[in-house]
Amino acid sequence: xxxxxxxxxxxxxxxxxxxxxxxxxxxPNCKVVGFVDDVKKENKINVLGRIEDLSKINKIYKIDExxxxxxxxxGELVRRILLKNLSNRIPIKIVPRSQKIISSSNVNYCEVKxxxxxxxxxxxxxxGNIEKLKHFYKGKVILITGGAGSIGSEIVRQLLDLExxxxxxxxxxxxxxxxxxxxxxxxxxxxxxxxxxxxxxxxHKKFDCIIKEEKPDMVFHAAAYKxxxxxxxxxxxxxxNNVIGTKKVIDAVIENNIKQFTFISTDKVVNPTSVxxxxxxxxxxxxxxxxxxxxxxxxxxxGNVINSNGSALPLFERQSRDNKYITITHKKMKRFFxxxxxxxxxxxxxTGEKSSDSIHILNMGDLINIxxxxxxxxxxxxxxxxxxxxxxxxxxxxxxxxxxxxxxxVEKNNLIKxxxxxxxxxxxxxxxxxxxxxxxxDLEKLALEFNNSIRVEVKKYLKKVFPxxxxx
Numbered sequence: 182x183x184x185x186x187x188x189x190x191x192x193x194x195x196x197x198x199x200x201x202x203x204x205x206x207x208x209p210n211c212k213v214v215g216f217v218d219d220v221k222k223e224n225k226i227n228v229l230g231r232i233e234d235l236s237k238i239n240k241i242y243k244i245d246e247x248x249x250x251x252x253x254x255x256g257e258l259v260r261r262i263l264l265k266n267l268s269n270r271i272p273i274k275i276v277p278r279s280q281k282i283i284s285s286s287n288v289n290y291c292e293v294k295x296x297x298x299x300x301x302x303x304x305x306x307x308x309g310n311i312e313k314l315k316h317f318y319k320g321k322v323i324l325i326t327g328g329a330g331s332i333g334s335e336i337v338r339q340l341l342d343l344e345x346x347x348x349x350x351x352x353x354x355x356x357x358x359x360x361x362x363x364x365x366x367x368x369x370x371x372x373x374x375x376x377x378x379x380x381x382x383x384x385h386k387k388f389d390c391i392i393k394e395e396k397p398d399m400v401f402h403a404a405a406y407k408x409x410x411x412x413x414x415x416x417x418x419x420x421x422n423n424v425i426g427t428k429k430v431i432d433a434v435i436e437n438n439i440k441q442f443t444f445i446s447t448d449k450v451v452n453p454t455s456v457x458x459x460x461x462x463x464x465x466x467x468x469x470x471x472x473x474x475x476x477x478x479x480x481x482x483x484g485n486v487i488n489s490n491g492s493a494l495p496l497f498e499r500q501s502r503d504n505k506y507i508t509i510t511h512k513k514m515k516r517f518f519x520x521x522x523x524x525x526x527x528x529x530x531x532t533g534e535k536s537s538d539s540i541h542i543l544n545m546g547d548l549i550n551i552x553x554x555x556x557x558x559x560x561x562x563x564x565x566x567x568x569x570x571x572x573x574x575x576x577x578x579x580x581x582x583x584x585x586x587x588x589x590x591v592e593k594n595n596l597i598k599x600x601x602x603x604x605x606x607x608x609x610x611x612x613x614x615x616x617x618x619x620x621x622x623d624l625e626k627l628a629l630e631f632n633n634s635i636r637v638e639v640k641k642y643l644k645k646v647f648p649x650x651x652x653x
Contacts, residue, residue: 185212189244191235191262192251193218193226196276199288200250201226208290214242235265248293249275256518257547259301263557270563275300296561298494302487302554303520315343317533324349324397326382326430327404329357331489332445335525336401337361341370343529348375349395351388352404355379382426389433399441400434401528402427405461409449412457413579413653416636420628423460428467428621435473443479443532444468446540448517448585450482451592452649455580459643459650466613467621469538477537482587484517484545486524493551497558506571507555514577515548515584530601540607542587542596579653613646620646 188204190197193216204211215229217238229238238244249262259275266273274293278300323340327333328350334357337348352358358377365375376395380387382404392400405423406412412419427444434442446465449458468478488494493516500507519527523543531541552572559566566572577583588596588607596605613620627639644650 185210186245187243188213189215189217189229189238189242189247191217191232191247191249192254193220193228194251196252196288197250198226200248200276200290200293203288204290211246211290214244232262232265235262236268239266239269239271244271247271247273249273250288252276252278254278255546256300256302256549259296260549260553260557263296263301263560264553267556267560267566270565272563273561298487298558298561299520299522301557301561302494302518302549303523311343314529314533317535318343318345318529320344320346321398322347322349322395323399323401324351324392324395325401325403326351327402328352329354329361329377330403331521332483332486332524332528333401333403334361334364335521336403336528337365337375338368339525339529341365341374345374347373347395349391349397350375350377351380351382351391352377353379353381382430383421385429385433388430389436392433392437392439397439399443399532400430400439401443401445401532402430403445403528404430405445407447407457409455409457409580410578412460413455416456416639417628417631419456419460420624420639423457424463424467424621425625425628427464431468431471435471435476438475440475441477441479441532441535443481443528445528446480446482448482448484448587449582451586451589453647454582454649454651456640456643456650457580459647462647463613463617463620463624465540466617470613470617477535479532479534479536480540481528481531482540482542483524483527484519484543484585484587487518487520489521489524493554494558497555501559501562501564501570505569506573507559508573508575509552509555510575510577510581511583512550512552512574513583514551514581516551517545517585517587518549518554519543519545527604531604534599534601536606538608541599541601542605542607544603544605545587548584580651615646 188211190200190213197216201213204213215227217230217232218228219231275296276288276293323345325333325336328337329352340348358379362377406419447461450462450465453459453462465480497507527543556566559570564570592607595607599606627635640652644652
């Protein structure tokens with residue numbers, strides 16, 4: 182048995198060299214056997230091969246630990262490394278992909294960490310224009326509906342870092358409000374910097390009263406039902422909450438001359454096949470029909486947000502931990518992914534651009550195969566897919582697409598680059614094919630007449646507006 186740990190460093194650049202230096206000087210129990218890198222290096226670092234050669238190198242040198250030392254690595258590269266090591270349990274760790282590591286010459290072995298989902302799905306840290314954002318948000322009051330949810334609460338935390346005067350959180354979940362309150366208290370956030378309100382967006386009178394009392398400079402609307410298959414069976418609630426609730430919030434914003442409003446949309450509005458996608462698309466249509474001189478409207482479209490409440494990754498984590506299996510809808514299903522941090526930053530930065538009547542879309546790179554995501558998750562825990570964790574294919578659920586889209590073919594030609602990193606704006610968007618006010622009025626009446634036949638009627642009505650909708 183070796184007295185030391187054989188370490189293989191993936192990445193023969195500056196960070197890899199600094200990691201080697203630290204291990205040689207401070208960790209006598211570790212021995213760096215060499216490097217792996219796809220780019221040929223001119224220095225004298227011992228490069229044993231490329232990423233494609235990992236399996237062979239691991240066997241020849243009896244590697245005990247691999248470390249990814251590429252702070253700028255994107256999720257695609259990390260997934261590639263994991264997928265090349267599906268048949269072994271050698272621990273794979275990573276140098277933190279942080280601005281601190283990227284900008285300094287300080288890479289330490291003791292800071293190397295285990296992989297998490299954002300490492301193999303998210304993009305590396307990119308330093309935003311913090312001072313510009315601080316100048317924009319400092320001293321402002323912001324109200325966030327759904328502000329205690331996974332994305333909303335991250336928006337709250339980032340806004341507090343930008344020195345806003347106060348954040349008002351309006352959310353219907355007592356449990357989520359409690360958790361947010363505890364978290365902010367533990368971080369030492371002063372009580373006068375935030376206010377937490379339990380309330381439903383359908384309660385127009387209460388919401389209007391809160392706006393009049395708090396006088397926010399802007400409203401971020403994150404409150405919505407988002408689970409596709411659940412909304413297929415609860416169409417009335419999808420319409421009332423996602424559509425009518427959004428309309429009531431917007432109407433209150435306009436009535437009170439709020440300067441800016443940002444609506445969080447979804448990639449599922451593109452050629453919608455689901456009720457959830459259709460309800461969010463109707464909200465986009467409604468916003469685009471408005472002509473308010475005092476309120477600027479901004480729409481942000483998201484793909485799947487990693488580790489948000491109810492998303493695939495936490496489900497996979499729980500299933501693999503508790504049941505030793507993971508359920509996959511289809512081996513060919515693909516999705517766009519972004520981190521909670523990226524989602525919140527996109528909302529904050531796009532609003533800070535002060536552009537009116539825009540749809541902002543993050544350039545989320547290539548679509549990612551869900552089956553490979555599950556494999557990477559298992560392997561990142563030093564387990565072998567199918568050996569340690571079984572994969573069960575359960576088929577597509579109601580309303581789900583095999584492959585998601587962020588924009589239509591027509592919209593694709595109207596995307597414009599912005600000053601923000603990897604963010605596009607969509608200026609020439611499609612108009613509602615019918616009178617949007619009449620559509621919302623009809624849907625509200627139908628949804629309020631709750632019974633089983635009404636569900637069918639609502640879906641038939643939506644099908645007339647959105648021919649892409651799937652009816653089962």
